[in-house]
Amino acid sequence: MYRLKNLFYFSLICFVLTACNEQAQYNQQTSSKVDTTQFTTNAKHCVYSDDTSQLCKCTAEYALKDSFKLTHIKDQFYRSKTGHLYEKTIATKEVQGQDTLVDVTYFNGYFSQEVDPLTFAPLDGWYSKDKNYVYYYRPVSGAMQISKIDMADSKTFKILAGHYKYAMDKNFFYDETQTIKGFIPNKTNLKTDNKGRIIEMTCNNKTYKLEISK
Incomplete structure (x- = not known):
């Protein structure tokens, strides 16, 4: 009887230690997944x-x-x-x-x-805005990309006629997330085609041709 009692306690201790070890391994795996x-x-x-x-x-x-x-x-x-x-x-x-x-x-x-x-x-097109900021907003693999364009002015920002990746505000012209250097909106002449799409910009003897989607 004494041996049976000791065997029971020994088995119980082994069970508890095994369960604790398994729980620790599970917690470690879960923690790595969260990381x-x-x-x-x-x-x-x-x-x-x-x-x-x-x-x-x-x-x-x-x-x-x-x-x-x-x-x-x-x-x-x-x-x-x-x-x-x-x-x-x-x-x-x-x-x-x-x-x-x-x-x-x-x-x-x-x-x-x-x-x-x-x-x-x-x-x-590939932009969005809220009351504070302008965002580059386009579908990418697995989701929609929403990236703030830091230099853009939300109040005056608009997409150029006939385009999806070109835009402007009171300070800059944009090609996707980048500013088009050397072109000041209030000093730039815009040339359009017979469909009203802007196809070319000129400023201070510089010319910038815009890609036209078919």
Whole structure:
């Protein structure tokens, strides 16, 4: 009887130690998975354990089934409990068990966190703006790219007639995210074709020809 009792306690101790070891391994694996989703973003919309840290602890994306973790703000924008913004988007991805690529709806959090979701509005072409900033806004692999154009003036920014990647504001002309050097809007002459599309700019004896999409 004494041996049986000791055997029982020995088995119980082995079981507890094994379970603890398995839990520790699981926690370590989970922690490493979380680390892969960390990315640098704007601090003012996120919660940090260290005020000097620039590393956002928020998840980079959520699956559609995890929508209950997010709060809908407006249109395609959602916010997590930490205040991080996510955009509901559709991307073509590989799915386990599927032979072909399929469209997957998910919440992407990898974009400029300075977006104001209440006033954000896409423009014709590869741009958008809100009450504060202008953004380069175009589809890329897996999501929509939303990158703030720091030098752009939101109040006067507009896309050039007949184009999707050329734009201007009171200070600059833009080719996608880059300014077109040497061309000042109020000193530049614009030449259009018979369809009203701007095809050429001239300023101070400089000429810039714009690509025309067919």
